Amino acid sequence: MATLLALETSGDACSVALWRDGDVVERHEVTPRSHTQAVLPLVDAILSEANMSLPSLNAIAFGCGPGSFTGLRVCASVVQGLAFAADLPCLPVSSLAALAHTAITQHQIGEGQRILVCVDARMDEVYWCAYRVVDGFPQALGNEQLSSPEAVLLEGDFHRVGSGWQYAERLPVFAEGADIHLLPRATSVAALGAQLWLADGAVPSDRALPRYLRDEVAWR
The missing domain is CATH 3.30.420.40 (ATPase, nucleotide binding domain)
Structure with a gap:
Protein backbone atom coordinates (compact mmCIF):
# COMPACT_ATOMS: atom_id res chain seq x y z
CA MET A 1 0.00 0.00 0.00
CA ALA A 2 1.27 3.48 0.79
CA THR A 3 1.89 6.15 3.38
CA LEU A 4 0.13 9.37 2.39
CA LEU A 5 -0.40 12.82 3.79
CA ALA A 6 -3.81 14.21 2.81
CA LEU A 7 -5.07 17.80 2.87
CA GLU A 8 -8.55 19.19 2.22
CA THR A 9 -9.45 22.90 2.47
CA SER A 10 -12.02 23.38 -0.29
CA GLY A 11 -14.73 24.51 2.17
CA ASP A 12 -14.96 25.89 5.69
CA ALA A 13 -12.94 23.03 7.22
CA CYS A 14 -9.19 22.68 7.36
CA SER A 15 -8.59 18.94 7.38
CA VAL A 16 -5.31 16.97 7.44
CA ALA A 17 -4.87 13.19 7.63
CA LEU A 18 -2.09 10.64 7.65
CA TRP A 19 -2.84 7.35 5.89
CA ARG A 20 -0.64 4.32 6.54
CA ASP A 21 -1.72 1.19 4.69
CA GLY A 22 -5.37 1.80 5.52
CA ASP A 23 -4.86 3.08 9.06
CA VAL A 24 -5.66 6.78 9.25
CA VAL A 25 -5.47 9.60 11.79
CA GLU A 26 -6.94 13.02 11.17
CA ARG A 27 -6.96 16.60 12.41
CA HIS A 28 -10.16 18.37 11.31
CA GLU A 29 -11.04 21.94 12.27
CA VAL A 30 -13.82 24.18 10.99
CA THR A 31 -11.92 27.43 10.40
CA PRO A 32 -13.73 29.55 7.79
CA ARG A 33 -11.28 31.73 5.84
CA SER A 34 -8.43 30.87 8.22
CA HIS A 35 -6.85 28.01 6.30
CA THR A 36 -3.59 29.90 5.73
CA GLN A 37 -2.96 30.06 9.46
CA ALA A 38 -4.25 26.57 10.30
CA VAL A 39 -3.03 24.13 7.67
CA LEU A 40 0.76 23.99 8.28
CA PRO A 41 0.46 23.66 12.08
CA LEU A 42 -1.96 20.77 11.52
CA VAL A 43 0.51 19.11 9.13
CA ASP A 44 3.34 19.52 11.66
CA ALA A 45 1.18 18.17 14.48
CA ILE A 46 0.01 15.06 12.67
CA LEU A 47 3.50 14.17 11.44
CA SER A 48 5.01 14.79 14.88
CA GLU A 49 2.42 12.54 16.53
CA ALA A 50 3.37 9.75 14.16
CA ASN A 51 7.14 10.43 14.50
CA MET A 52 7.33 10.81 10.74
CA SER A 53 8.91 13.30 8.36
CA LEU A 54 7.85 14.37 4.88
CA PRO A 55 10.55 12.35 3.06
CA SER A 56 9.23 9.15 4.68
CA LEU A 57 5.91 9.54 2.83
CA ASN A 58 5.07 8.05 -0.55
CA ALA A 59 2.92 10.95 -1.75
CA ILE A 60 0.65 13.84 -0.77
CA ALA A 61 -3.05 13.65 -1.62
CA PHE A 62 -5.11 16.83 -1.73
CA GLY A 63 -8.63 18.01 -2.44
CA CYS A 64 -8.17 19.80 -5.76
CA GLY A 65 -11.70 21.19 -5.97
CA PRO A 66 -14.03 22.42 -7.09
CA GLY A 67 -14.75 24.61 -4.09
CA SER A 68 -13.72 27.88 -2.50
CA PHE A 69 -11.19 29.65 -4.71
CA THR A 70 -9.21 30.82 -1.69
CA GLY A 71 -9.27 27.41 -0.01
CA LEU A 72 -8.17 25.64 -3.18
CA ARG A 73 -5.28 28.02 -3.77
CA VAL A 74 -4.10 27.68 -0.18
CA CYS A 75 -4.21 23.88 -0.40
CA ALA A 76 -2.45 23.66 -3.77
CA SER A 77 0.26 26.10 -2.71
CA VAL A 78 0.99 24.22 0.50
CA VAL A 79 0.98 20.85 -1.27
CA GLN A 80 3.27 22.08 -4.03
CA GLY A 81 5.73 23.49 -1.50
CA LEU A 82 5.78 20.41 0.70
CA ALA A 83 5.98 17.99 -2.22
CA PHE A 84 8.74 19.94 -3.97
CA ALA A 85 10.80 20.21 -0.80
CA ALA A 86 10.54 16.47 -0.07
CA ASP A 87 10.60 15.33 -3.74
CA LEU A 88 7.18 13.68 -3.43
CA PRO A 89 4.49 13.07 -6.06
CA CYS A 90 0.98 14.42 -5.57
CA LEU A 91 -2.48 12.85 -5.82
CA PRO A 92 -5.24 15.29 -6.89
CA VAL A 93 -8.62 14.15 -5.55
CA SER A 94 -11.98 15.69 -6.46
CA SER A 95 -13.38 17.58 -3.47
CA LEU A 96 -16.91 16.62 -4.56
CA ALA A 97 -15.93 12.95 -4.61
CA LEU A 171 -33.50 22.98 -6.93
CA PRO A 172 -35.81 20.94 -9.17
CA VAL A 173 -34.85 17.69 -7.40
CA PHE A 174 -36.35 16.58 -4.10
CA ALA A 175 -34.33 18.32 -1.36
CA GLU A 176 -35.96 17.35 1.95
CA GLY A 177 -33.51 15.85 4.45
CA ALA A 178 -30.37 17.18 2.79
CA ASP A 179 -27.26 17.49 4.98
CA ILE A 180 -26.14 21.01 4.13
CA HIS A 181 -23.48 21.11 6.87
CA LEU A 182 -21.41 18.08 5.88
CA LEU A 183 -17.88 18.98 4.75
CA PRO A 184 -15.30 16.86 2.92
CA ARG A 185 -12.70 15.33 5.25
CA ALA A 186 -9.04 14.56 4.72
CA THR A 187 -9.67 10.92 5.66
CA SER A 188 -11.77 10.64 2.50
CA VAL A 189 -9.14 12.44 0.43
CA ALA A 190 -6.62 9.92 1.78
CA ALA A 191 -8.81 6.91 0.94
CA LEU A 192 -9.45 8.16 -2.59
CA GLY A 193 -5.81 9.16 -2.92
CA ALA A 194 -4.76 5.62 -2.00
CA GLN A 195 -6.92 4.33 -4.85
CA LEU A 196 -5.30 6.85 -7.19
CA TRP A 197 -1.85 5.79 -5.99
CA LEU A 198 -2.57 2.15 -6.82
CA ALA A 199 -3.78 3.24 -10.27
CA ASP A 200 -0.52 5.15 -10.94
CA GLY A 201 -2.42 8.45 -10.87
CA ALA A 202 0.26 10.51 -9.12
CA VAL A 203 1.50 13.76 -10.69
CA PRO A 204 4.65 15.83 -10.06
CA SER A 205 4.44 18.77 -7.65
CA ASP A 206 4.23 21.38 -10.42
CA ARG A 207 1.02 19.73 -11.63
CA ALA A 208 -0.69 19.82 -8.23
CA LEU A 209 -3.20 22.38 -9.44
CA PRO A 210 -6.67 23.46 -8.30
CA ARG A 211 -9.76 22.57 -10.33
CA TYR A 212 -12.02 25.60 -10.41
CA LEU A 213 -14.72 24.93 -13.05
CA ARG A 214 -14.94 28.72 -13.29
CA ASP A 215 -12.51 31.42 -14.37
CA GLU A 216 -13.91 34.30 -12.31
CA VAL A 217 -12.96 34.87 -8.71
CA ALA A 218 -15.89 34.24 -6.38
CA TRP A 219 -14.27 35.27 -3.08
CA ARG A 220 -13.35 38.94 -2.80
Missing part, protein backbone atom coordinates in the same frame (compact mmCIF):
# COMPACT_ATOMS: atom_id res chain seq x y z
CA ALA A 98 -14.32 13.40 -1.20
CA LEU A 99 -17.59 14.84 0.12
CA ALA A 100 -19.48 11.90 -1.35
CA HIS A 101 -17.07 9.50 0.35
CA THR A 102 -17.45 11.39 3.63
CA ALA A 103 -21.21 10.97 3.28
CA ILE A 104 -20.81 7.23 2.66
CA THR A 105 -18.78 6.77 5.83
CA GLN A 106 -20.67 9.13 8.13
CA HIS A 107 -24.22 8.35 6.97
CA GLN A 108 -23.54 4.65 6.31
CA ILE A 109 -24.79 4.84 2.73
CA GLY A 110 -25.02 1.34 1.31
CA GLU A 111 -23.84 -0.36 -1.84
CA GLY A 112 -25.59 0.74 -5.02
CA GLN A 113 -27.23 3.78 -3.45
CA ARG A 114 -26.84 7.19 -5.04
CA ILE A 115 -25.56 10.49 -3.70
CA LEU A 116 -26.09 13.96 -5.15
CA VAL A 117 -23.36 16.32 -3.97
CA CYS A 118 -24.27 19.99 -4.38
CA VAL A 119 -21.93 22.70 -3.08
CA ASP A 120 -22.45 26.46 -2.98
CA ALA A 121 -20.23 28.03 -5.66
CA ARG A 122 -21.17 31.64 -4.80
CA MET A 123 -22.27 33.98 -7.59
CA ASP A 124 -25.71 32.31 -7.55
CA GLU A 125 -24.36 28.96 -8.77
CA VAL A 126 -23.60 25.48 -7.44
CA TYR A 127 -21.02 22.79 -8.08
CA TRP A 128 -22.63 19.38 -8.33
CA CYS A 129 -22.10 15.76 -9.31
CA ALA A 130 -24.01 12.51 -8.81
CA TYR A 131 -22.37 9.33 -7.53
CA ARG A 132 -23.22 5.68 -6.99
CA VAL A 133 -21.68 3.65 -4.17
CA VAL A 134 -19.51 0.87 -5.66
CA ASP A 135 -17.42 -1.27 -3.31
CA GLY A 136 -17.79 1.39 -0.65
CA PHE A 137 -16.48 4.21 -2.84
CA PRO A 138 -18.25 6.94 -4.85
CA GLN A 139 -18.36 6.31 -8.59
CA ALA A 140 -19.25 9.41 -10.60
CA LEU A 141 -22.34 9.08 -12.79
CA GLY A 142 -21.34 12.05 -14.95
CA ASN A 143 -19.05 15.03 -15.12
CA GLU A 144 -18.72 17.62 -12.37
CA GLN A 145 -20.96 20.58 -13.18
CA LEU A 146 -21.19 24.29 -12.44
CA SER A 147 -24.67 25.70 -12.97
CA SER A 148 -27.55 27.61 -11.49
CA PRO A 149 -29.51 25.64 -8.87
CA GLU A 150 -32.42 25.41 -11.33
CA ALA A 151 -30.22 23.49 -13.80
CA VAL A 152 -29.62 20.52 -11.47
CA LEU A 153 -31.91 18.19 -13.38
CA LEU A 154 -31.77 14.61 -12.13
CA GLU A 155 -34.49 12.08 -11.41
CA GLY A 156 -34.71 9.34 -8.79
CA ASP A 157 -33.70 8.84 -5.19
CA PHE A 158 -30.48 10.37 -3.90
CA HIS A 159 -28.81 11.02 -0.60
CA ARG A 160 -28.28 14.77 -0.65
CA VAL A 161 -25.22 16.46 0.85
CA GLY A 162 -23.42 19.77 0.56
CA SER A 163 -23.89 23.48 1.17
CA GLY A 164 -25.62 23.95 -2.19
CA TRP A 165 -28.76 22.41 -0.74
CA GLN A 166 -29.41 25.69 1.04
CA TYR A 167 -31.01 26.61 -2.30
CA ALA A 168 -33.53 23.82 -1.81
CA GLU A 169 -36.50 25.89 -2.97
CA ARG A 170 -34.74 26.51 -6.31
Whole structure:
Protein backbone atom coordinates (compact mmCIF):
# COMPACT_ATOMS: atom_id res chain seq x y z
CA MET A 1 0.00 0.00 0.00
CA ALA A 2 1.27 3.48 0.79
CA THR A 3 1.89 6.15 3.38
CA LEU A 4 0.13 9.37 2.39
CA LEU A 5 -0.40 12.82 3.79
CA ALA A 6 -3.81 14.21 2.81
CA LEU A 7 -5.07 17.80 2.87
CA GLU A 8 -8.55 19.19 2.22
CA THR A 9 -9.45 22.90 2.47
CA SER A 10 -12.02 23.38 -0.29
CA GLY A 11 -14.73 24.51 2.17
CA ASP A 12 -14.96 25.89 5.69
CA ALA A 13 -12.94 23.03 7.22
CA CYS A 14 -9.19 22.68 7.36
CA SER A 15 -8.59 18.94 7.38
CA VAL A 16 -5.31 16.97 7.44
CA ALA A 17 -4.87 13.19 7.63
CA LEU A 18 -2.09 10.64 7.65
CA TRP A 19 -2.84 7.35 5.89
CA ARG A 20 -0.64 4.32 6.54
CA ASP A 21 -1.72 1.19 4.69
CA GLY A 22 -5.37 1.80 5.52
CA ASP A 23 -4.86 3.08 9.06
CA VAL A 24 -5.66 6.78 9.25
CA VAL A 25 -5.47 9.60 11.79
CA GLU A 26 -6.94 13.02 11.17
CA ARG A 27 -6.96 16.60 12.41
CA HIS A 28 -10.16 18.37 11.31
CA GLU A 29 -11.04 21.94 12.27
CA VAL A 30 -13.82 24.18 10.99
CA THR A 31 -11.92 27.43 10.40
CA PRO A 32 -13.73 29.55 7.79
CA ARG A 33 -11.28 31.73 5.84
CA SER A 34 -8.43 30.87 8.22
CA HIS A 35 -6.85 28.01 6.30
CA THR A 36 -3.59 29.90 5.73
CA GLN A 37 -2.96 30.06 9.46
CA ALA A 38 -4.25 26.57 10.30
CA VAL A 39 -3.03 24.13 7.67
CA LEU A 40 0.76 23.99 8.28
CA PRO A 41 0.46 23.66 12.08
CA LEU A 42 -1.96 20.77 11.52
CA VAL A 43 0.51 19.11 9.13
CA ASP A 44 3.34 19.52 11.66
CA ALA A 45 1.18 18.17 14.48
CA ILE A 46 0.01 15.06 12.67
CA LEU A 47 3.50 14.17 11.44
CA SER A 48 5.01 14.79 14.88
CA GLU A 49 2.42 12.54 16.53
CA ALA A 50 3.37 9.75 14.16
CA ASN A 51 7.14 10.43 14.50
CA MET A 52 7.33 10.81 10.74
CA SER A 53 8.91 13.30 8.36
CA LEU A 54 7.85 14.37 4.88
CA PRO A 55 10.55 12.35 3.06
CA SER A 56 9.23 9.15 4.68
CA LEU A 57 5.91 9.54 2.83
CA ASN A 58 5.07 8.05 -0.55
CA ALA A 59 2.92 10.95 -1.75
CA ILE A 60 0.65 13.84 -0.77
CA ALA A 61 -3.05 13.65 -1.62
CA PHE A 62 -5.11 16.83 -1.73
CA GLY A 63 -8.63 18.01 -2.44
CA CYS A 64 -8.17 19.80 -5.76
CA GLY A 65 -11.70 21.19 -5.97
CA PRO A 66 -14.03 22.42 -7.09
CA GLY A 67 -14.75 24.61 -4.09
CA SER A 68 -13.72 27.88 -2.50
CA PHE A 69 -11.19 29.65 -4.71
CA THR A 70 -9.21 30.82 -1.69
CA GLY A 71 -9.27 27.41 -0.01
CA LEU A 72 -8.17 25.64 -3.18
CA ARG A 73 -5.28 28.02 -3.77
CA VAL A 74 -4.10 27.68 -0.18
CA CYS A 75 -4.21 23.88 -0.40
CA ALA A 76 -2.45 23.66 -3.77
CA SER A 77 0.26 26.10 -2.71
CA VAL A 78 0.99 24.22 0.50
CA VAL A 79 0.98 20.85 -1.27
CA GLN A 80 3.27 22.08 -4.03
CA GLY A 81 5.73 23.49 -1.50
CA LEU A 82 5.78 20.41 0.70
CA ALA A 83 5.98 17.99 -2.22
CA PHE A 84 8.74 19.94 -3.97
CA ALA A 85 10.80 20.21 -0.80
CA ALA A 86 10.54 16.47 -0.07
CA ASP A 87 10.60 15.33 -3.74
CA LEU A 88 7.18 13.68 -3.43
CA PRO A 89 4.49 13.07 -6.06
CA CYS A 90 0.98 14.42 -5.57
CA LEU A 91 -2.48 12.85 -5.82
CA PRO A 92 -5.24 15.29 -6.89
CA VAL A 93 -8.62 14.15 -5.55
CA SER A 94 -11.98 15.69 -6.46
CA SER A 95 -13.38 17.58 -3.47
CA LEU A 96 -16.91 16.62 -4.56
CA ALA A 97 -15.93 12.95 -4.61
CA ALA A 98 -14.32 13.40 -1.20
CA LEU A 99 -17.59 14.84 0.12
CA ALA A 100 -19.48 11.90 -1.35
CA HIS A 101 -17.07 9.50 0.35
CA THR A 102 -17.45 11.39 3.63
CA ALA A 103 -21.21 10.97 3.28
CA ILE A 104 -20.81 7.23 2.66
CA THR A 105 -18.78 6.77 5.83
CA GLN A 106 -20.67 9.13 8.13
CA HIS A 107 -24.22 8.35 6.97
CA GLN A 108 -23.54 4.65 6.31
CA ILE A 109 -24.79 4.84 2.73
CA GLY A 110 -25.02 1.34 1.31
CA GLU A 111 -23.84 -0.36 -1.84
CA GLY A 112 -25.59 0.74 -5.02
CA GLN A 113 -27.23 3.78 -3.45
CA ARG A 114 -26.84 7.19 -5.04
CA ILE A 115 -25.56 10.49 -3.70
CA LEU A 116 -26.09 13.96 -5.15
CA VAL A 117 -23.36 16.32 -3.97
CA CYS A 118 -24.27 19.99 -4.38
CA VAL A 119 -21.93 22.70 -3.08
CA ASP A 120 -22.45 26.46 -2.98
CA ALA A 121 -20.23 28.03 -5.66
CA ARG A 122 -21.17 31.64 -4.80
CA MET A 123 -22.27 33.98 -7.59
CA ASP A 124 -25.71 32.31 -7.55
CA GLU A 125 -24.36 28.96 -8.77
CA VAL A 126 -23.60 25.48 -7.44
CA TYR A 127 -21.02 22.79 -8.08
CA TRP A 128 -22.63 19.38 -8.33
CA CYS A 129 -22.10 15.76 -9.31
CA ALA A 130 -24.01 12.51 -8.81
CA TYR A 131 -22.37 9.33 -7.53
CA ARG A 132 -23.22 5.68 -6.99
CA VAL A 133 -21.68 3.65 -4.17
CA VAL A 134 -19.51 0.87 -5.66
CA ASP A 135 -17.42 -1.27 -3.31
CA GLY A 136 -17.79 1.39 -0.65
CA PHE A 137 -16.48 4.21 -2.84
CA PRO A 138 -18.25 6.94 -4.85
CA GLN A 139 -18.36 6.31 -8.59
CA ALA A 140 -19.25 9.41 -10.60
CA LEU A 141 -22.34 9.08 -12.79
CA GLY A 142 -21.34 12.05 -14.95
CA ASN A 143 -19.05 15.03 -15.12
CA GLU A 144 -18.72 17.62 -12.37
CA GLN A 145 -20.96 20.58 -13.18
CA LEU A 146 -21.19 24.29 -12.44
CA SER A 147 -24.67 25.70 -12.97
CA SER A 148 -27.55 27.61 -11.49
CA PRO A 149 -29.51 25.64 -8.87
CA GLU A 150 -32.42 25.41 -11.33
CA ALA A 151 -30.22 23.49 -13.80
CA VAL A 152 -29.62 20.52 -11.47
CA LEU A 153 -31.91 18.19 -13.38
CA LEU A 154 -31.77 14.61 -12.13
CA GLU A 155 -34.49 12.08 -11.41
CA GLY A 156 -34.71 9.34 -8.79
CA ASP A 157 -33.70 8.84 -5.19
CA PHE A 158 -30.48 10.37 -3.90
CA HIS A 159 -28.81 11.02 -0.60
CA ARG A 160 -28.28 14.77 -0.65
CA VAL A 161 -25.22 16.46 0.85
CA GLY A 162 -23.42 19.77 0.56
CA SER A 163 -23.89 23.48 1.17
CA GLY A 164 -25.62 23.95 -2.19
CA TRP A 165 -28.76 22.41 -0.74
CA GLN A 166 -29.41 25.69 1.04
CA TYR A 167 -31.01 26.61 -2.30
CA ALA A 168 -33.53 23.82 -1.81
CA GLU A 169 -36.50 25.89 -2.97
CA ARG A 170 -34.74 26.51 -6.31
CA LEU A 171 -33.50 22.98 -6.93
CA PRO A 172 -35.81 20.94 -9.17
CA VAL A 173 -34.85 17.69 -7.40
CA PHE A 174 -36.35 16.58 -4.10
CA ALA A 175 -34.33 18.32 -1.36
CA GLU A 176 -35.96 17.35 1.95
CA GLY A 177 -33.51 15.85 4.45
CA ALA A 178 -30.37 17.18 2.79
CA ASP A 179 -27.26 17.49 4.98
CA ILE A 180 -26.14 21.01 4.13
CA HIS A 181 -23.48 21.11 6.87
CA LEU A 182 -21.41 18.08 5.88
CA LEU A 183 -17.88 18.98 4.75
CA PRO A 184 -15.30 16.86 2.92
CA ARG A 185 -12.70 15.33 5.25
CA ALA A 186 -9.04 14.56 4.72
CA THR A 187 -9.67 10.92 5.66
CA SER A 188 -11.77 10.64 2.50
CA VAL A 189 -9.14 12.44 0.43
CA ALA A 190 -6.62 9.92 1.78
CA ALA A 191 -8.81 6.91 0.94
CA LEU A 192 -9.45 8.16 -2.59
CA GLY A 193 -5.81 9.16 -2.92
CA ALA A 194 -4.76 5.62 -2.00
CA GLN A 195 -6.92 4.33 -4.85
CA LEU A 196 -5.30 6.85 -7.19
CA TRP A 197 -1.85 5.79 -5.99
CA LEU A 198 -2.57 2.15 -6.82
CA ALA A 199 -3.78 3.24 -10.27
CA ASP A 200 -0.52 5.15 -10.94
CA GLY A 201 -2.42 8.45 -10.87
CA ALA A 202 0.26 10.51 -9.12
CA VAL A 203 1.50 13.76 -10.69
CA PRO A 204 4.65 15.83 -10.06
CA SER A 205 4.44 18.77 -7.65
CA ASP A 206 4.23 21.38 -10.42
CA ARG A 207 1.02 19.73 -11.63
CA ALA A 208 -0.69 19.82 -8.23
CA LEU A 209 -3.20 22.38 -9.44
CA PRO A 210 -6.67 23.46 -8.30
CA ARG A 211 -9.76 22.57 -10.33
CA TYR A 212 -12.02 25.60 -10.41
CA LEU A 213 -14.72 24.93 -13.05
CA ARG A 214 -14.94 28.72 -13.29
CA ASP A 215 -12.51 31.42 -14.37
CA GLU A 216 -13.91 34.30 -12.31
CA VAL A 217 -12.96 34.87 -8.71
CA ALA A 218 -15.89 34.24 -6.38
CA TRP A 219 -14.27 35.27 -3.08
CA ARG A 220 -13.35 38.94 -2.80
